[in-house]
Amino acid sequence: MDDFITGISLGFFLSFMIGPVFFILIETSITKGFRAALAFDFGVVLADALFFAIAFFSSFRLINTIKDDPALFIFGGILMMTYGVISYVKLKRVQIDTLQLASPNLKRDYLNLFAKGFLLNFINVGVLGFWLAIIITLGPTMDMDTNRMFTFFAFTISAYFVTDIFKILLAKQLRKKLTPHNILKIKKISSVLLIIFGMVIMVKAFLPESGSNIKIPLTQQIEKK
Template structure:
């Protein structure tokens, strides 16, 4: 159980420090509308991630009954993670105000939850990421159902806690998270994701050996 929790927290940390639309949206909305608004926003993001967890895990669990599916899943998941890794490693960060690409309007707390759910849910890369996570889970013979639940819980709770942390220290982050810092974060995350992708390719190779 502790191994599953530790690996889930590690993956959650990777997802948390990836600089993307959700990162900028949390920072911008916390600064503009306040921490309570950002809490509702983070809750919407959490529910969106949980929905994708259910879809990808149960969907892939059904498909594992087909011959050679694990091999195809490992190859597909490996390409996804390597693609994420390369994209993160070579991503350029522009020195511009933190807006998240969204207009800053009148604060309405009742819409914050749905905004968080929508921003995270409509991003196709989020779905692809959770597919790759489901692939990692599917190839891990050491995990039983309880361990899998703990693994996913570790990811979701870590992401949610760090989303709240980012929102809470938003003003400080705005001052200290410079383009150079974000580039370093992206390169670090990119390298780790590449390693996870190679792990999936190695698993596919072991299946065909």
């Protein structure tokens, strides 16, 4: 029951963390509809699951080193900024009259949205650091038991996903009020936000390591177990 309550609470909190995924999910729901946003969110969830598995099964000391590697922050930030810039430049060439609300109707479209969600979450190294911090903090209380840890993750990601569904449904209500001009404005804002978040990720590469004091003792204890 403790694992359930902790997992549900964490999942709800995660869903409202302000970041690139949060804004792009809302933008996708508004401009492309429910199923499109759902496909995007599935990709985000898969990236979280992959990061959690990597953090859990790999050497904690190795992951701790990787997650603070400035090169990864710079690389991830550049990728996110590049995507934002390309999206913005493409929108500058778009004629407002050609913009319309339309849901994807091809498997390829949904796969592209799925890949977009996965990559957008995966290039953010901070997500790996987050899951490692969760495992280091809560793992010892669960005796680093594989079943308990992955059950806890299932509770967390389920709460995250269900909360996202409500966010998608609420955002979808705005579709009826959107004009082509507003659609273009929303898409431009989401592109600019990607550029800003990319810059923030890059800046992290030049900041002093935070929380590095807690990683050695805890990881040593976990590895001994």
